[in-house]
Amino acid sequence: xxxxxQMEGPxxxxxxxxxxxxxxxxxxxxxxxxxxVQYPGEGLQLLLKATKADxxxxxxxxxxxxxxxxxSFHLEKGSVQVSDSAVYFCALPHPGGxxxxxxxxxxxxxxxx
Amino acid sequence: xAGVTQSPTHLIKTxxxxxxxxxxxISGHKSVSWYQQVLGQGPQFIFQYYEKEERGRxxxxxxxxxxxxxNYSSELNVNALLLGDSALYxxxxxxxxxxxxxxxxxxxxxxxxx
Numbered sequence: 360x361x362x363x364x365q366m367e368g369p370x371x372x373x374x375x376x377x378x379x380x381x382x383x384x385x386x387x388x389x390x391x392x393x394x395x396v397q398y399p400g401e402g403l404q405l406l407l408k409a410t411k412a413d414x415x416x417x418x419x420x421x422x423x424x425x426x427x428x429x430x431s432f433h434l435e436k437g438s439v440q441v442s443d444s445a446v447y448f449c450a451l452p453h454p455g456g457x458x459x460x461x462x463x464x465x466x467x468x469x470x471x472x
Numbered sequence: 473x474a475g476v477t478q479s480p481t482h483l484i485k486t487x488x489x490x491x492x493x494x495x496x497x498i499s500g501h502k503s504v505s506w507y508q509q510v511l512g513q514g515p516q517f518i519f520q521y522y523e524k525e526e527r528g529r530x531x532x533x534x535x536x537x538x539x540x541x542x543n544y545s546s547e548l549n550v551n552a553l554l555l556g557d558s559a560l561y562x563x564x565x566x567x568x569x570x571x572x573x574x575x576x577x578x579x580x581x582x583x584x585x586x
Contacts, residue, residue, distance in 0.1 A: 462514035
């Protein structure tokens with residue numbers, strides 16, 4: 360079945376540092392890929408998505424490129440802020456083919472001033 | 473427009489009891505999905521309902537059940553609660569053709585089983 364594997368956290372960075380959170384996936388075919396974010400005390404929000412190979416999703420300074428050759432969808436940001444502290448989830452659609460996501464275990468990001 | 477609303481926000485139950493969690497989707501959304509998020513883990517898919525019919529089920533025991541009402545709101549029921557059922561239960565709503573089918577999540581119900 361479809362699944363994602365994320366790097367273990369927490370990731371701890373200083374403000375303005377470069378961020379990479381690794382995600383690799385296993386799936387049949389070439390599904391859409393997503394990154395969701397969960398800020399403290401809030402619900403999950405879709406951060407960005409890519410729907411086909413070589414697509415780059417981007418939002419709020421975050422980017423991720425769909426790499427079918429390495430089955431990866433790594434999340435990057437050039438300069439993180441304290442307000443980016445949250446848990447980030449890589450996801451792909453439920454095997455039923457809907458937009459209902461199947462999540463990785465999440466990677467906690469802590470950004471210090 | 474109101475987002476996805478879940479009730480209650482927090483709940484404490486005793487082992488062996490039954491619990492009902494409620495979710496109201498965004499207006500116009502016909503699909504509701506339920507997830508269980510254990511502390512430190514990603515959300516695990518439990519059920520999806522679309523137009524009042526079950527369209528998907530995750531790997532959860534029969535103690536977990538759900539239904540969707542004509543107004544598209546939904547209930548998740550868990551019988552014979554175990555300590556391991558303690559988690560954040562998330563509801564998501566979506567609808568094909570609206571916002572690209574994107575799923576919107578509520579803030580969840582925190583269930584503690586003691």
